[in-house]
Amino acid sequence: MRLSSTLRGSAFITLLLSYLAVFLLPLALGSILYTKTSNIMVENANRANLAMLEQLRQVMDIKLKDVEQISQQIAFNSRLQWLMSNADTAESSDAYKFVEFVSEHMSRYQNASDYIRDYYVYLGANDTVLLPSSKTTADTLFHRLYRPIGSDFNTWRSGLIDHPHYQDYIPVTYETPNSKLDTITFVQTLPLGELSALRGALVFLLDMNKVRSMLTPIEFAYQSSVFILDRENRLLVGNKDDALLWNQHQLASLKSGVPYEYEDQGVDKMLLHTVSERNGWNYVLVMPKDVYLEKVHTLKNWMMTLLLICLAGGGAAIVFWLHRNYTPLRDVVRVLQKEKPGRAALPANEYEFIRETIRMTIHEERELRHILSRQTPVIQASFLSRFVRGHVDVSRMTDESLRFMDIRLISESFAVILIDIADFSGFSNDQSERQWALVRFIISNVGNDLIRERAWGYSVELDQNRVALLINFYKERCAEASLVLDGIADGLMQVIEQRFKTYITIAIGDMHEGMERVGESYFEALSALDYKMYRDHSAIIRYREIAAADRHYYYPIETEMQLINFTKSGDVENVDKLIGNLFHAHFTQRRITPEMGRSLFNNMVSTLWKIINPMDPFYSEVFGEQFEPLKDLSACSTVDEMKVKIREWFLALCHYLNVSRTRNSRQLSERIAQYIEQHYGDEMLSLTIIAEQFELTPQYLSALFKKQMGLNLTDYVTRVRIDEAKKLMKDKKLTFMQIANKVGYASDIGFIRVFKKYEGTTPGKYRESL
Structure with a gap:
């Protein structure tokens, strides 16, 4: 009986704990859900308010960018550069140049931005001010148009040119003939980038009322205060009392986008700010905490009510089910005790340990697979790069290793296409590495799509401006490999040029059988790519078309002597005809290799020097002091450009010799x-x-x-x-x-x-x- 009572007590406790666990589990999940939901709602409130600030910042950044672009256009104006350089020596007769600059250049920006109230150029050499519609003096501007409150004339003028300003924004209140004008004054030293020899300044007066008009709806709708401070924590726009808290609470050290809670005169408030990466301005939002977290407080009240209901109902349910389910369990225990009286205690729960071990093993395996899956693209790209170049020992390649790298090959027939990126300025003017990576990504994706339509294969990024396509042909389509390769190249050229405004050169290698011969197709495409000097930037070059190119050129000494004699005699017609025949014979009737082509060009330059060296007049009289023909030829990207250069040099020499030998x-x-x-x-x-x-x-x-x-x-x-x-x-x-x-x-x-x-x-x- 003592043993039976022990078992009943254990079972009772186990059931009680089970029901409590079942009961507490929803409560725990509800608490977690409440915490998560509360956090999400707080985050949503933060994101919404931050998005509002970010929108304000973006609008201001765009407006300020417009001002800075206009300032650069004015600062780099060649007429303004001349006026600054000659302001101290200009006579009264030159006054029309200032008026001309005002009417033709300054006035064009009057309606460029609704935030620009006025702007002017100040020239320190003659104390001249150029407004959008007139020319005046600094004294007139200061005393009659815009007089900074709290500053005298000398202080104002010296502040413009005594030290350099680079896109400085300063809050200034001006006294105008009609009223006071609050502005954010933009000052740019002239000439642009000068640190010591300052000749003037470019000043824009930004209308503060325009900025306030953006803040007022926000403040009204959210019972909040919004203010803007510059990089030196000077208040540009907003309530001065709220702005004082910025220094009192040392808020400037806070992380941008993270809310800050504080108490102001017994009222809990939330402060959120963001910083412009463009100019370092702080955009700050101050809002009562009750307004900021209104929805969170509503959620909290509902959750507390539901919690009390759940506690009452759950307690009653536990008592009912514990009594109902324990009675049959007690009867079963009594029966088991009669059948097996020697069993003194319940067995230990070894299954829990096994279950935990299995769970940990599964978790570790999942983590390992996840790590490998993240490395698979890198491993695949590295392998394909070496495989395309022929740097892989194919005898060690197995199906398992290919599956591990997520690579599938469908046959032993391969070909390589190389894409050389010549110019993507039509797609983007940004030449950063990030933009190069984007262009390579686009070409790779388009290439993959075109490959999978006709065959199988992969795209590989080789260099900054080069992408390779590895094509693996279906066995039934090997006979039409040339058509497949041409279709991929034509489709890629059309999509990349028309849709993405990027000019590329495509080189196609021949199809080869066997994985060990992939490198041969790559080097064939690489050889074909050299022939882009005979084409435009946008071209498709097939190795099968240039494989039969001549490996020599024809430029015997007899031809060279003819060219020398015609040039020395000033025979322009025969010189032009002879050069044209040489280029026609080598690049139209037949095609020599790029290496032989450059050797021919270098020999013709050598002929030019043979004519120039014994000349009594210096060659600089004909070609200038910086004459470097080999360097100029290397800068040419096509044969036609090289032909134009060489023809110009020889004909210019003919003309000069003709004039030099004229007796009269x-x-x-x-x-x-x-x-x-x-x-x-x-x-x-x-x-x-x-x-x-x-x-x-x-x-x-x-x-x-x-x-x-x-x-x-x-x-x-x-x-x-x-x-x-x-x-x-x-x-x-x-x-x-x-x-x-x-x-x-x-x-x-x-x-x-x-x-x-x-x-x-x-x-x-x-x-x-x-």
């Missing part, structure tokens, strides 16, 4: 001088016009005239005009504008500037001395 060079120079004296009043007269008149190139004409006359042709034209102007100045009735028109200048301003440069004085002072 002196008479020609005198005729040119006479032509200038007869047409100096033509404002279109220039080196190019004179060269066309005498059927010479401008370079040759300039060199010939300077050699014969000892003076640059342009300087000679200017000297003739100035001398004639000095004669006309004796007539006091003629204005400077009339004199300028008579001697070939479109305006008196250009005439005055040139006269002062050559005579050292202005026309007005020169006329007074007559």
Whole structure:
């Protein structure tokens, strides 16, 4: 009886614990669910408020980006660069250039952004201010238009140019003729990037009311406060009292996007902020905690009510089921005790240990498979890269190893296609590694889709600008392998060019039998890829088409001597014809290999140097000081570009030799001088016009005239005009504008500037001395 009572007590406790476990399990799950749900709702509230702040930040970043882009367009304007460089030397006659810059360049940005209230360029050399519609002085701007409150004139002006500003945003309140104007003032030092020799500044006045108009709906809808601080924690927009909390609670050290809870005058509040990566501005949202977590509090009340109901109902259910189920169990125990009286205790539960061991084993196996599955793409890519190049010992490849790398091969027939990425600027101007990876990813995916439509295979990324396609043919389609390869290449070219605006060159190797010969197809495609120098950037090159290319070129010494003699004699027609025949014979009638092609080009450059070296005049007179023909040829990507270069060099040398050997060079120079004296009043007269008149190139004409006359042709034209102007100045009735028109200048301003440069004085002072 004592043993039976022990068993009954144990069974009772076990059942009680089981029912309690069953009862407590939903409560525990409910608690967990409540915690998770509460956390999710808090996170949702955080995400919603953060998204609202991020939207505000993105809008502001876009508006500020527009301002910065406009500032760069103005700062890099060539006319502004000239005005800054000549501001300290400009005369009153140059004033129209400032007005012209205002009307043609400054005014075009007036409606570029609704956030820009006004903008101007300040030139420190002459204290000039260029507004979108007028030119004024710094003193007028400060005292009559925009006067910063709390700053005097000198402090304001020195703040613009005494130290450099790079896209600085400063909160400033201006006193205008009608009212006060709150702004965020953008200041950019000119010239852009200069740290010491500061010549001026570009200033934009951003309308603070536009920014406030975005914040007001948010504050009204959520009973909150929103404010913006710059990177130096200066308040740009918002409530000053709330902004003070930023420093009082040392909130600037908080992580962006993480809410912060604090108490303000007995009211619990939540603060959330985000930082702009573009300019370091802080966007801060302050909201009462009750409003911030309103839905969370509602959920908590409901959960507490349900918990009390569950406790009452669950307790009653446990008492009922424990009494009902324990009675039969007690009877069974009594019967078992009578049948097996020697059993003194219940057996230990070894199954629990076994179950736990099995669970841990399954968990460890799952973790191992997960780790291997994450490494499979990397292992696969590494293997395929070596396999395509022929660097894999195929004798050690097994079906199990291929399955491990998730690779399936359907036959022993393989071919390789290489894709060389030439230009994706039409798809994206970003040349970062991330963008290169995106382009390779696109080509690989498109290539995989096209392969699987006709055969089997994989795409492999080889280099930054190169992707390989490994094609494994079905046995029944090996006879039409060429059609399959052409279909894949044509489809890939069409999709990548038309949809993604990317220019590629595709090289196709032949099909080979056996895994050990995959490398042969790869090197065939690699050889075909070299022939892109004969094609445009966008081309499909098949190895079977170029396999029969000649391995030599024809450029005997007789041909070279003909080219030398024709060039030295200035026979332009025969030189052009001979070069054209050489290129036609090697690149049109037949195709030589790229290596032989470059060797032919180098030999022709060597011929050019043989002509140049014994020449008495220096070759720099013909080709310039930086003449490097081999470097220029290596920069050419196609044969046609190389042909144009070589033809230009030889024909330019012919023209120069023709002009140099002309016996009447002196008479020609005198005729040119006479032509200038007869047409100096033509404002279109220039080196190019004179060269066309005498059927010479401008370079040759300039060199010939300077050699014969000892003076640059342009300087000679200017000297003739100035001398004639000095004669006309004796007539006091003629204005400077009339004199300028008579001697070939479109305006008196250009005439005055040139006269002062050559005579050292202005026309007005020169006329007074007559």
